[in-house]
Amino acid sequence: MTYTIDRYPCEDSPRLGAMTLHPTPESVPRARRWFRKFIAPYDPLCSVDDCTLMISELVTNAILYGRSDDEWVVRVEWYREGTSLRVEVHNPGFPASVQLRRPDADDAHGRGLFLVASIAESWHSGPSRFGGTVVSFLMSGAWPA
Structure with missing residues (x-):
């Protein structure tokens, strides 16, 4: 399996780019770099x-919680929506399993989605059009009006 980057999105699409990653720990820094x-x-x-x-947090969660009996990938896509940037992370996990937790100070895990909720304008999870789950976040004011 190879990694895939979509560098040249269609001019008619609001999608700015996409990447397909293996569900391995090495994919987290790769996602950041790309x-x-x-x-x-x-x-x-x-x-x-x-x-x-x-x-980083969403790709890590996708790798940890994505499940499939077949070979699978994590897909990251980013879009321009007016003045906002929307980023989606897709995996073959179950949408119902995405939960915002409020970890205690001594908890070793559970802060990823909490960070997303704290930083992003908004976030969403639900069924992915690829099957499985999508978790997305929106950053407003990414471009001038």
Whole structure:
């Protein structure tokens, strides 16, 4: 299986890019690097550091909680929606299993979605059009009106 990057989205589409990743720990830093590289030409006004942190958390969750009997991938896509940036992370897990937790200070896990909810304008989870689950976040003010 190879990694896939969509560098040249269709002009009629609001999608700015996409990547397909193996469900392995090495994919988390790869997702950060590729997102930084491929969002840079669009020069977003929102914090790319915040976006890469949230992508890291969501890709990690997708790898940990995605399930399939067949070979599977994690798919990350990013879109321009007016002045906002929307990022989606897809995996073959079950949408009902996505839960925002409020971890205690001594909890070792459970902060990923809490970070996303704290940083992003909004977040959403539900069924993915690829099957499984999608978790997305929206960063408002990414581009001027």
